[in-house]
Structures are given as C-alpha cells and as structure tokens.
Amino acid sequence: MGLSWQQGPLSAGAIGHFLTPEPLPERLLFAERLRRRMRVKFNGAWIADSENVILLHEPGRYPVAYFPREDIDEQSLIPSSKVTHHKDLGDTAWYAVHAGERTTERAAWEFAALPGYAADLQGRIAFAWRAMDAFYEEDERILGHAADPYHRIDIRNTSRTLEVRLGDTLIARSEHPLVLFESGFAPRWYVPRADIDQTQLHPVDGQTFCPYKGLCNYYDIGDARHAAWSYTNAYQEVDRISDLVSFEADKVEVSLDGTRLHLEPGQSVVPHGVDRGLDIDEVKAH
Structure with a gap:
C-alpha cells in the first residue's frame, strides 16, 4: 500500500511508470x-x-x-x-x-x-x-506498521448499478453502492445490506485486520468460499463502509452498469496479522 506496497510507484507490480529517458533500477528505496x-x-x-x-x-x-x-x-x-x-x-x-x-x-x-x-x-x-x-x-x-504518508483512502457515492450473481442466482443489486479508492488497489465496491439477499451470505470463522479499516469478516456464497467481506465496525475515518458488503469479482459475477468486473493482476491481498497484545475491543475502539 502507499509508495512501495501492492501496486504503488516503487513496488515491483507498479501499474504506472516513470517518464524518464533511461530506465530506472529495478529496485528503488x-x-x-x-x-x-x-x-x-x-x-x-x-x-x-x-x-x-x-x-x-x-x-x-x-x-x-x-x-x-x-x-x-x-x-x-x-x-x-x-x-x-x-x-x-x-x-x-x-x-x-x-x-x-x-x-x-x-x-x-x-x-x-x-x-x-x-x-x-x-x-x-x-x-x-x-x-x-x-x-x-x-x-x-x-496499528499494523509505521504510518505510510502516501497511503490514502477516498470513498465516493455513485448512481451506477452494481449486480452480483452466482450462476442464475441474483445475490445483490444496488443503484447506490459506494466505491472505495485505496492507494495501490483497484476500486472496491461496497453494497448496503438492504440491497443484498442476505440468506445467500454464510459467515465463516476467522477475521483479517487492515491497519486502515479495521477487522474484516468474510462470507461464503454457495460453493464460492470467502466470496464477500465486510468491515462491520470500520474505523471512524472510513465509517461510511461500516457493515456494507463487498464482493470478490474472481469468485462471483460482479457487474457494473452491465459490464462484468474482473480481479486486476497483482490485487491479491496478503492478510495482515493483528499486533501483539491487541484485543478485539481495542481494534474496534481505535
């Protein structure tokens, strides 16, 4: 995330490039x-x-x-x-x-x-x-690591229509999802629970931790494991996505205004372990 992690400008998987006459070294610190x-x-x-x-x-x-x-x-x-x-x-x-x-x-x-x-x-x-x-x-x-001054999260309203399907089953349809832009990541789309058939979401054991958003819960959808996630008590800075649900475009069919979304290369996330001595209540209160 930020400058050198995920797809930031100094990472190995950077999505942009420096406009220079000579190629830069493969590794820049x-x-x-x-x-x-x-x-x-x-x-x-x-x-x-x-x-x-x-x-x-x-x-x-x-x-x-x-x-x-x-x-x-x-x-x-x-x-x-x-x-x-x-x-x-x-x-x-x-x-x-x-x-x-x-x-x-x-x-x-x-x-x-x-x-x-x-x-x-x-x-x-x-x-x-x-x-x-x-x-x-x-x-x-x-929490998580030293604060990265180049890491940024922006959340925006949109009137575009987002649909989620598994085979012939409609899982979600929303005309007012939120889109979250995070440094080094492709946009992530979050759907209000009122726009989801929640009988299709099956909570799974285990959580991951994001230093910027908090504790993340996961859901299976049919045979698609960990196909959706939610920050049920997101940090105050990103409270707008609290208890909304986002879906993995490589595990279920996610369409935006009729165009199917696909997981972008380099977007797999390595789960971040929780810091020493950090309990659930402290994470929620952060």
Missing part, C-alpha cells in the same frame, strides 16, 4: 523524515522516543521506522552475533531487546556497513513490529 514523534513500548517500558525518525520505503514491504541511537534506551539493546545481508544496504547486525524480566531475540536491527548513498540510515535502529508491545505517534497507538 526511498528514505524520508517522518516528521512525527514516534515511541516504542516493550514490556511496559518506553524504550524509544524520537521526533527524528527516518521512514524507509522498500519495494514489497510496509514502511519501516528507523530511530537514532541517541533516542533509544541503550540498556534495552543487547548485541547479537547474528548478522544477515541486505541486498541493497549491506550487512545487518541484530539485537535482542530487553526490559525488566523480558528479553526477545532478533527484535531490532541496524545496518552495519551502509553504502555511501544510504548514509541517512547510519546509526539508526529499527524494531521488529510484532516483537514490541506497541508503537505510538504521540499518545495514540499505531
């Missing part, structure tokens, strides 16, 4: 100041607190926050003998993170032999997101 105060909590203690975070956008990855060493509690970092190699940024030294009675191995890292062009990351440490208790901007918990 982008680093910038976050310009937000960011904090890290581990075992109930604040181990990092900085207004000088660098955000690294790397193709195919969520953005990662790098903290200057002087803004980290040095006692929380225990050097490890583990060294790995990053294809663009060289040797990577790993640390265990310690606070109180708790220690987690390979929970932080630092680039130990950066090339000159990547000097912005010199002397900076990144923390493994799910190994920490939580990340915060000011006093608000940030």
Whole structure:
C-alpha cells in the first residue's frame, strides 16, 4: 500500500511508470523524515522516543521506522552475533531487546556497513513490529506498521448499478453502492445490506485486520468460499463502509452498469496479522 506496497510507484507490480529517458533500477528505496514523534513500548517500558525518525520505503514491504541511537534506551539493546545481508544496504547486525524480566531475540536491527548513498540510515535502529508491545505517534497507538504518508483512502457515492450473481442466482443489486479508492488497489465496491439477499451470505470463522479499516469478516456464497467481506465496525475515518458488503469479482459475477468486473493482476491481498497484545475491543475502539 502507499509508495512501495501492492501496486504503488516503487513496488515491483507498479501499474504506472516513470517518464524518464533511461530506465530506472529495478529496485528503488526511498528514505524520508517522518516528521512525527514516534515511541516504542516493550514490556511496559518506553524504550524509544524520537521526533527524528527516518521512514524507509522498500519495494514489497510496509514502511519501516528507523530511530537514532541517541533516542533509544541503550540498556534495552543487547548485541547479537547474528548478522544477515541486505541486498541493497549491506550487512545487518541484530539485537535482542530487553526490559525488566523480558528479553526477545532478533527484535531490532541496524545496518552495519551502509553504502555511501544510504548514509541517512547510519546509526539508526529499527524494531521488529510484532516483537514490541506497541508503537505510538504521540499518545495514540499505531496499528499494523509505521504510518505510510502516501497511503490514502477516498470513498465516493455513485448512481451506477452494481449486480452480483452466482450462476442464475441474483445475490445483490444496488443503484447506490459506494466505491472505495485505496492507494495501490483497484476500486472496491461496497453494497448496503438492504440491497443484498442476505440468506445467500454464510459467515465463516476467522477475521483479517487492515491497519486502515479495521477487522474484516468474510462470507461464503454457495460453493464460492470467502466470496464477500465486510468491515462491520470500520474505523471512524472510513465509517461510511461500516457493515456494507463487498464482493470478490474472481469468485462471483460482479457487474457494473452491465459490464462484468474482473480481479486486476497483482490485487491479491496478503492478510495482515493483528499486533501483539491487541484485543478485539481495542481494534474496534481505535
């Protein structure tokens, strides 16, 4: 999502291209100041607190926050003998993170032999997101990954007619669906439940989590598994889609003004796990 994830301009599956006389390298990394105060909590203690975070956008990855060493509690970092190699940024030294009675191995890292062009990351440490208790901007918990300033969601009304069928069965017909435009994704169409034959929706166990929209529930339709989904309690920022239903165009027939929609290449979503210690009530209240 955003700059380097899904089909963003720095991702491997970008849908656009840069208008340059010479081809760009296959991989472009982008680093910038976050310009937000960011904090890290581990075992109930604040181990990092900085207004000088660098955000690294790397193709195919969520953005990662790098903290200057002087803004980290040095006692929380225990050097490890583990060294790995990053294809663009060289040797990577790993640390265990310690606070109180708790220690987690390979929970932080630092680039130990950066090339000159990547000097912005010199002397900076990144923390493994799910190994920490939580990340915060000011006093608000940030979920999923460091906030991507290039990620955007717009929701629009439309008077176009959306129909959903499975074989000869009409599942839904709406003349006022909502369309959600999200960075790096094709448009997603959401239908009010009043326009759906809800006897055709069969809830399935399990939820996924989106850092921008909340917890997602899924439905089977006939033999089509996970053919529809709904954010029944979407975050306030995207509340307009709360409890509406969207349908997978590769699993059921979805038509817009009579033209069948198809799943676009590169649109398969890798489910995002829920952060450590994050319960359902906290996600709903976010």
